[in-house]
Each structure stands twice: as structure tokens, then as C-alpha cells.
Amino acid sequence: MNAASAAEIAEVLRDAPAVSIISHVRPDADTIGSALALGQALRGRGAQVAVSFPGPEELPGTLRQLPGADLIVADRELTAAPVAVAVDAATVERIGALGEVFAASGTTVCIDHHVSNTGFADLDLIDGESDCTAVLVLDVLDALGAELTPDIATCLFAGLVTDTGSFKWARPESFLVAGRLTAAGVDSAKWSRLLLDSHPFGWFAMVSAVLATARLDQNACGGAGLAVAVVDAEQMAGMDWEDGESVVDIVRTAREADVTAVFKESTPGHWNVSLRSKSMTDLVPIARSLGGGGHTRAAGYSDTGPVGDVIDRLRKAL
Template sequence: MTTMPEAVGLGAADLDPAVAALTTARSVTILCHVQPDADTIGSGLALALVLHRRGIPVWVSFAEPAELPVSMRSLPGVQHLVVPAEVPREVDLLVAVDCGSAGRLGALADRLSGAATTLVLDHHRSNTRFGMINVIDPNAESTTSVLVRLLDAWQVPIDSEVAHCLYAGLVTDTGSFRWVRPGTHQLAERLLATGIDGAEISRTLMDTHPFNWLPMLSRVLASAQLVPAALGGAGLVYAFVRCADVTEVTSEEAESVVDIVRTTAEAGVAAVFKESRTIPQRWTVSLRSRDTTPGAHDGIDVAAIATTLGGGGHHFAAGYTTNGTPESVVAALLAAFG
């Protein structure tokens, strides 16, 4: 079995407690973060497939939205997904995947107290280490790549179904391999060698939208504003996704807007404010920065900015939730830039 090179800060000894917990668990709940992406769902379903094959009862869930995004419904293991109400109140082991804090579990955070053991698998630098066992590698490209090293330590082979889930998290969290580290392509090749169709997985997850996505984009992009002086001249571009803009599309389509806004050449940071469908003047904010920015050779650290506003994330991709008028939330973001 080929194993991946260990990332700095995560050695074999760090994986031993997690392996022991998984080996002895008699029942397992796996929780993904709210507004799930392919990394959290891919990690959760890959682990569920492994546990189910070992005869261990397993439940996978996320607090919101009510349904899994369409692009992820073809992932192997979706049969293990249950609605929040069906997640057991008590379980032998609870695993949180790709969650930087307990708050990212939303309403399902209350299940932590009913678990005999809690395990956190993540790659967010801002992770609060809220588990009894924490396997956190901020240098990892995705949580699925952390899970690969855990499966290797557990001596569990990776077949095509598990690889499909793992690749989904890897390709999305690296932006189709735009943000990589030494070993990233080696991992991709290992997963592809199981026979999965990487091109089809990528197309389904990242390049397929309903027609109504196009008129939604026209409305949202018309709201875009550029603040050239922000961040010492690095520049900020931002746009608003209002409830009226997304009546005919899913939240998944709204999430994709930031990847278009971020392409603005004159801005080192992009922000997209997405209005809550249920709570007036509540916004979920996605932040993105470029790999390199004048005055910041490694790009602007948007995770640090998001953390000051109650959120978190990665160096180049982060987010937070805020309340207020459009004018006030933009002003608060600009103030956080310093």
C-alpha cells in the first residue's frame, strides 16, 4: 500500500488516538458543517463507507440546508445521510469533519455532549480543537487528504467508491488544483488510479449549473463594487446576493458567485455577502484572496480578517456571519482590514 508523505505538524503519533477510537467504536455519528461543501460531505461519506463495511452502525448528517446540494447527490455513500432529527442523541463516537468550531455544526452541536468520545478531523488553521481527540493539519489541502493519512494509519485500503468521495473534497478545496502543495498531485494520481473518472467528478461538482443561474448572476454581479484604496491599495471587490436574487436557484448556486467575483484583477480580496432567507439583515460572508498581492507576497490572510469578525477559515478562503444593513456590514469589513 502506498502512503502519502506526512505533512508538517501531523505525524504518525498524532493519528494513533484517532485510529484507536475508530477501531473500538461500536456506533458512530459523523457530522458535516452547515452549508456543506464537497470536502465535508466527501470526508463524511468516505469514512461512513469504511465504517459500514466493518459492520459498525453509522449516521452522517448536517444541520442545514434541508437537502444535500444537487452536485453532491451522486457521491457514493449518500445512503448513510440522515436528517438531523434522526441523528442519535447518544453514540459511542462522534466525528466532526471539516469543522473549524462547534458552531459550524449548527443545531447539531448539541449532539457533542451525548458522545462518549468526540473526534475532530480538519485542516482549518483557525480550528478551536473542540474534540476530545483532534487531528488537525493546517498544511493539508483538504480534510479528505487528512482522512487519507488516517485511513493509511488504520491500514484501510482505498477503493474506487471511497476514492470518489476523497477526490471530490480534494478537487474542490484546491480549486481544481490551483492551490497545491508538494504531494497534492501524487495524492490525486493515487485516487485516480482506483478507476474513478476525475473529469466527470469535477464537471459535476464545479461546472454544472441550471439555466436560472445565469440571470441570477446578472443581477448579483450588477451590484459589484470596487474599493481600490482598501487594504493599503491592494483593493477590495464585493457583491451582494439578496433573497430576491435566488428565489429560483439553490444556496449552492449562490455559493458559487464568489469564485467569479474573485477574478477581479484590481482587487486583492473579494467578498460576497449572502442574505439569509429566513432572518432579516443577516448575512453569510465569503472572503477570498489572491495567491500573491502587492505588499503581501503570500497573499492577504483572509482567515485572520474573518476571525476578527467571528468566523475563520484558510489563508486564501474564509468566511463569517454578520448582521446589519448592507452599508454597515461593508463598513465593518473595511474597518477589520485596519
């Protein structure tokens, strides 16, 4: 890892004439919010900025409402730049085909908060103790001397409120950041509702069908308990992928299970697996053994094949 401070990264960005900012595949509010906040600040300093993420999934509708979304270009349109920044990506694989654009750029930067990230850039600002990447981007903006405008603060708030589960598992420092962001002009009630409590009506039928698949194994994880549920491709038809992601927050409320796993089928036979734990189980080694990564209490990975086989492989890894 080429560990770097926020001040060192700010120095690289300070006079960069053009910057390409890359979010991870299946972008969430932290990766997009971080990218747009950084992008708007750099554009305000006169830099040419483009933000992108690898397909094939489209950006969820709620995230398209964030300020600065006009900076986003299709992945095929993103080009190498004097500086390229990957935000909230635990591995270079998480930025998919845009890894080629990243590698071809002059200086590469990674800003991330995943404890599983071992670094893959020329400069790596990685802090597994941070609640979200947005907090680290704020540190860089402060080092740049950038103004915390309402639009920039809103993008940072999007990452903070979602990655802390509306502050349910936030560290004390995150409440201080939230106060600063709302003081800068964030409409916290509006964005909390849009990002956390807004689904299409069809989501209710999908959740009903998915919860019918839920199974509990109280003997799994050394007696800590495991709850699993499956979201197949048919159930996800016509919905943003983030609507499927939200199911894990429902299943994880089962008090008999420390670990929750939700298997989401992106295309037939291809699964994205979200893992959550409450207090007893470290998910990082489990996710790593299956080709993924993440945090102690929230991790994920991808797999292929019949769902029964995919679930069995998880059980063997526990």
C-alpha cells in the same frame, strides 16, 4: 487542543460499534465527501454509521449524487454514539445544534484543515497545511488499513478537487493524492464537471444581476484593493446555496483587487460572507474579528442587518 495523530484516531474508530459523523452547516464537497468516505470505510468494518449536518439548508443536488449518500440522516434523527466525528468544522458552532449530539457522545473527534481551528474535541487531528480535510481522512483510513474502493476514493476526490479550485492552488502533495485516487477508480472528468462546472440555467441570470452589484475599492486593504458583490435572497430563490457560493470565484478574478468579499443573503437580513485573497492579505484575523474563521486565502463569517451596514463592518475590519 488535544492534538492526535491519524493512527490514534484510527485506534479509537477501529472497534467502535457505532459512529456518528457530523458535517458543517451549509455543507460543501469537502465536509460531505470526507464524512461519506469515512462512513463507508467504517460501515465496511461492521460499524453502525450515520452522517448528518445541521439545517436549515438542504444538501446541494450534486452532493446527493456522491457514493454513500444513503448514510445521511436528517439532523433531528442523528443520535449520540460511542464515537462522534466532526469533519471540516473549524469551530463547534459550525456544527450548529448537532453540537449537543457531539458533546453527548462517548469519545469526540475533530478532523479539520482550517488554520483557525483551535480544537474542540477529545481528539483533534488538525493540519492547517493540508489542502482539504479529505486528505486527512485518507490518512486515517490508511491507518485503519481500510481498502480504498472506487466509491471511497470518489468521495475523497470531491473534497480535494473543490478545495483546491480544480488544483489551481494545490500543494505538490495533493497531486500525488489525486493520482492515487484516480488510480483507485475515480472518474475525475465526470466528477470535476459535476462539482465545478454544473449549474441550473437560472444561474446565468443570477450571476448577471450579482455582477451588476460589484464594486471595486483600490485603496482598501492598504492599497491591495477590495472587490465586493451582493447576492440577495430573491436572486437565490430556487437555487442551491452552492450556486451562490460559486460567485466568489468569478469576482475574485478582478486583477485590481487582492481581496474579494461576496455577501450572500440566506434569509432576509442574514448574510454569509465569503472572503478570498490572492497573495497579500491574511484573511484569518479579519474573519475572526467578525466571528468567523478559515484559511489565510479563504475565509468567511456570518452577519445580520442591512447589507450596507454589513459591508461597512467588513471595511472597518480590514
